[in-house]
Amino acid sequence: MQFLAHLSPFWAGVAGAVIAGFLGTAVGGVPVMVVRSLPERLGNALLSFAAGVMLAATFFSLLLPALELAREETSGRVPAAIGVIIALAIGGLVIAMTHRVTPHEHFGRGREGPHVQRIRRVWLFVIAIAIHNFPEGLATGVAAGNPAPHMPGEIPGLGVVIGIGLQNMPEGLAVAVGLLSLGYGRARAFMVAAATGLIEVVGGVAGAAAVSVSHALLPWALAFAAGAMLFVISHEIIPETHAPETGGTISATVALFIGFATMLFLDHTLG
Known part of the structure; x- marks a missing residue:
């Protein structure tokens, strides 16, 4: 991915979101071209791994850099912490309100939101995935599109790009298998699952554009993206993968720890 180091901050953020x-x-x-279903325990473990990656990225790749940059801008620890907390809360609130007013359906919890009976089921799933994926793309675009000065050849946000890419793999599989269970063919299930990844590209464009406009927006954009991801982790993934009736709470918890450790390693070694 060395080519990312030679792109402008905006295009590096967009390319990171595409990858x-x-x-x-x-x-x-x-x-999905060779399997038609996943054991529920395995599916939950894979998604829990993704949640662990997201959780670590929220803290180590987004919030800690946000606090450091905010201290430089505000010249104080207290104003920096307050500003980051406010941006964090706004990010979570925006996704929470979107979740509340948008009709969608989860593979585990069923239909939510207004007017769900008026929309085809596959589109309800796509909307749910959009709510889920946009914050991840936003985080990738902000991290990879960081316009701050860096060493020659250094790739800003490389750990985030690789980590989010890894956690998207089990999510893509879960979506494709879920669509198969609704009666969609293998090719169509794969194409719809792949297309949902484009939602992250939209988020990446938004994030990269925000920090390209002004470097001063970077700490607040990082914290906003962290809040959005934290809502998705807490409200969406963990409740579905750790439900007692699934019978796999221990394996899901272990997978979450592994995902967290993986992202911690990537962030520390790649930045």
Whole structure:
């Protein structure tokens, strides 16, 4: 991925979102060509791994850099912390309100939101995935599109790009298998699953554009993206993968720890 170091910050953010979002999701959907279903415990473990990656990225790749940059802008620890907390809360609130007013359907919890009976079921799933994926793309675009000065050859946000790409693979597989269960053919299930990765590209464009406009927006954009991802982790993934009736809460928890450790390693070694 060395080519990312030679792009402008905006295009590096967009390219990072394409790699992590679209390619990661598409690669994850490939196994649907040979399998028709996943054991529930395995599916939950894979998604829990994704949640662990997202959780670590939220703290180490988004919030900690946001606090450091905010201290430089505000010249104080207290104003920096307050500003980051506000941006974090706004990010979570925006996704929460979107979740509340948008009709959608989860593979586990069923239909939510207004007017769900008026919309075809596959589109309800796509909308749910859009709510889920946009914050991930936003985080990738902000991290990879970081316009701050860096060493020659250094790739800003590389750990985030690789980490989000890894966690998109089990998500892409889960979406494709879920669509198979609704009666869609293998090719169509794969294409729809891959297409949902484009939603992350939209988020990546938004994130990269925001920090390209002004470097001063970077700490607040990082914190906003962290809040959006934290809502998805807490409200969407963990409740579905750790439900007692699934019988796989221990394996899901272990997978979450592994995902967290993986992202911690990537962030520390790649930045």
